[in-house]
Amino acid sequence: AAGGGWAAARRAVGAASGVCREEGSEPLSQARRLVPLCSDAAAAGGALLWAHEGLQRGALGRRSDASEDEEAPEAQVGVVMAVAAAQPALLRQCCAVLSARLRQLQGGLALQKRLVDCVISLLARGVVAPVMEALGEVASSSAADFSLARHVALRLLAVVAPPYAPPFAASLLALLRQPRLKEAFGASFGEASQAAARQRQPLVETVRHIGAEHPPLKEGAAAWLFEMGVADTSE
Incomplete structure (x- = not known):
């Protein structure tokens, strides 16, 4: 059942990513299209997976374009926070995604402080x-x-x-x-x-x-x- 749920989530976010590719494949463009879909639980799960994978790629230095160093993580964090706002049931998963990147202490100081702020904001939501x-x-x-x-x-x-x-x-x-x-x-x-x-x-x-x-x-x-x-x- 869990595998089927992830498959549905991947299909939902895959459809969104397909639309994004019409405008360009950069994370900022994809994020703009994913945020409105977060009101749907399956799409929100897929969006969270997209953000997690992107943040981990960035932390490991697997970037195709150096210009994405600042924009991509910010866009991915924005998607995580959109999921947190729309899906209370996924708050702990949102915290896990943000914390996983924060613990690596990779990226600029501004990004690290942004991650801290986002993680702390989840306290008021009970996490x-x-x-x-x-x-x-x-x-x-x-x-x-x-x-x-x-x-x-x-x-x-x-x-x-x-x-x-x-x-x-x-x-x-x-x-x-x-x-x-x-x-x-x-x-x-x-x-x-x-x-x-x-x-x-x-x-x-x-x-x-x-x-x-x-x-x-x-x-x-x-x-x-x-x-x-x-x-x-x-x-």
Whole structure:
């Protein structure tokens, strides 16, 4: 049954791609034709498969035209988000497609930040554990640019607010305690600078809240504050 479903999806997206080839075979043109079809479940599944395969080809460097380096991934990400908007049942699959490309940390910094933003947007749709897992991997990777690590934390804290459920508070604190992330907000950015202190402030407030409201996490929160050279005012 699953194979038949994928076959139907491939036929649906194949028909769309055939129309696209009348205008040109570039991903941007195909994406424009696929987005309106995402209201159909089978076509949406096919569109998601198209985006996944394209993003993976791009990450592996299998491009036929260097001019596609920026346009193609953006078009493919746009299709994934169109599927997410139209098909709630495919939200986790959308997260998996975006996360698979994000984890590879390939492409320009702008694309990586765009992927982070899209993954984080799925939190509001109820996709919590897979999103936090993907962000945690990026925040802990030694290959992640410091500005990307900071973007992960600041964008995440911009869209979540207390009170936090205990499991989410634990996963959020674990993410913020990643050594790479602490380094991005610490010594590498100039611990004594006012700019660093301002950028760290949302993290400081969040960690203080977690320590105050979640007793099992108080020790970990205090350790983070100490490591970042911030006074613990929870007592």
